[in-house]
Amino acid sequence: MVESGGPGDGLVLGVLSPFLGGWYFGGVIEGVAQVAADAGAAVVAMQTLDAGTDQLELAEPPHPPHPLAWEHAAGFVVIVNSASAKYLHEIQATGRPVVVVSHEFPELDCHTVFPDNRVGVRAAVEHLIRHGHRRIAFAGFMGAQDQRERCETYRRTLLAHGITPDPALIFEATDNQRAGGEGAARAMLAAGLPSTAVVTGTDLNAIGVIRVLTGAGCRLPDDQAIVGFDDLSDASFTEPRLTTVRQPLFRVGSTAARVLLSAIDGTGGAPERHQVATQLVVRESCGCPTPEFPDSEADAVRSPETLRAQGRMQYRERTRLQRFLSSQYDISLDLLRSHEEDPRKLGWLRRTSARAGCLGLWTETPDAGDQTLDIVGHFHRAAPDPALPAAPLPPVKASGFPPKEILHAARAEPGSLTFVVPVRVRNRDWGLLATVDRVDLQAATGREPINQWAALLTVALDYQAVLRTLREQKEQLRESALYDHLTGLPNRAHFLQLLATAMAPGPERRPDVAVLFVDLDGFKLINDTYGHAVGDQILVEVAARLRAELGGHGTAGRFGGDEFLVLLDALDDGHTPMTMAKRLQAALNRPHRLAGQHLMVTASIGVALAHDTPVTDAESLVRDADTAMYWAKSRRTGSRAVFEPCMHDGISTRPPVDGAC
Secondary structure, three states, X not given: OOOOOOOOOOOEEEEEEOOOOHHXXXXXXXXXXXXXXXXXXXXXXXXXXXXXXXXXXOOOOOOOOOOOOOOOOOEEEEEOOOOOHHHHHHHHHOOOOEEEEOOOOOOOOOEEEEEOHHHHHHHHHHHHHHOOOOOEEEEXXXXXXXXXXXXXXXXXXXXXXXXXXXXXXXXXXXXXXXXXXXXXXHHHHHOOOOOOEEEEOOHHHHHHHHHHHHHOOOOOOOOOEEEEEEOOHHHHOOOOOOEEEEOOHHHHHHHHHHHHHHHHOOOOOOOOEEEEOOEEEOOOOOOOOOOOOOHHHHHHHOOHHHHHHHHHHHHHHHHHHHHHHHHHHHHHHHHHOOOOOOHHHOHHHHHOOOOEEEEEEEOOOOOOOOOEEEEEXXXXXXXOOOOOOOOOOOOEEHHHOOOHHHHHHHHOOOOOEEEEEEEXXXXXXXXXXXXXXXXXXXXXXXXXXXXXXXXXXXXHHHHHHHXXXXXXXXXXXXXXXXXXXXXXXXXXXXXXXXHHHHXXXXXXXXXXXXXXXXXXXXXXXXXXXXXXXXXHHHHHHHHHHHHHXXXXXXXXXXXXXXXXXXXXXXXXXXXXXXXXXXXXXXXXXXXXXXXXXXXXXXXXXXXXXXXXXXXXXXXXXXXXXXXXXHHHHHHHHOOOOOOOOEEEOOEEEEOOOOOOO
């Protein structure tokens, strides 16, 4: 026996399902939840398909990449082929039992629960035979195990009544939906409508058949009697009303939960197949003139009181639908406004019926295994102010998601359970969304609100990621436009902007602005001898030495090639332009340890001061510093100069600095 959760946390049953609502999956989950509640257990229902996935037929079961809720769940109910046999075997290997609903895995030794297809289909075929039909067709999706069982029961029942099944009367549907039934009906018409009656694999198939046949001018049930399977609510509103086999999905789910509880406590015995009886519901599409109920009941159906009750029910349903559509619209807009309010904080859950919820994002690129999720958003309606973010929750592994706080919130609300949906659309996998809510039986399969929320949330997170990328690219472009890519120093254009700002007239202009023009002596020889890679390393080191010596007293920039600029605009008595120039020159004249040896470059520096000079623009001040630098370089090489500024070894100023020479 496997215990779930920590001490005092209580028993948890896991449910794996392709979808988490609608008449079929929701009906089974609701049955599981009721039995679990009676046993004092909580339920975590996990969707194994991507968010936003539409209704589809699963030819191959998905393989969930993570051990979802294994830390919590003592066992799992698996609805149809919602997870691969390999994944389910891995669950069993941990000691947790698995019960599969409406599907068999030959390689898996586990309990299964099925609606008894044989009872319902046999009753349907025999009912048509009693109406005198001998040419009875079957239309259904043969890619599903339960449909194959129904078709086989149809054949056996015909044989039991002396009717040889005709392969030409088997019409395969492409799926279990209306479209599949429509395709089968078109094939029936193309074959000349060889049958007088048809048993369909699902009610939706039957509704598709009715639509196509009536559109072709067929009179139903005179030209073709029709029987469905499922007893959807829509079956009562077709024309003619649909005779169908009622599939008790709530009982299927409750049976699966009871079998799982027995397996958990060790009393379940050897794995076996458990059958839940189905029932034929007779209406008009089979050829019966009126529903099979007593005249007194028929009179009650037509009574004014009953009609008023039906009117009130329709009004409540219409009002509910209007509220639902309005709520979904508002939620969608909230999630699409991700640039205004961070959807990860789950503030949009205020508009939903969810009691609580949380969002976990993978801490790294998702891969198979028990990876960690950061709980970036946590919502609880019972909080003092649900509009404010709830207290943060610590990171958890996939096996420990959802956090125990969410399970506790579900236990505190009778009739609620925890739903988990991947925040994943195609190849974008962000994490997992959990909510505490009730089962939605009215949504169409694949149209459950939480499925839509997770899909929109995925899109919103993708949009945020795109915005972040664009901002980063914008910043990179700005950096490229303003800074030298090699040294990281302001480039020539940006340096001139900084200098112009420092020289701008106004009360904040500093009178002691100076510019140093630095040129490296001997750099070209090193660059030519050792290559550009070594030369680049020297330039990077020069930039680092300039930053280190300047500290907060100035800004260095790269003019181009082996020439640098320095803006001095935060000097004091201890840091004059000349003393700073000497410090910088001393730092730059130190050898560089590169290419396995000491390499020497020296610096010639020209100094230009904005103080007491007619220069009023940045370009002119840099030009004066450049001129002073060339004077310093010419004196070092013995060249002749055109003017006589103040001169120190390798440093020249223009205009002269008082007392500097």
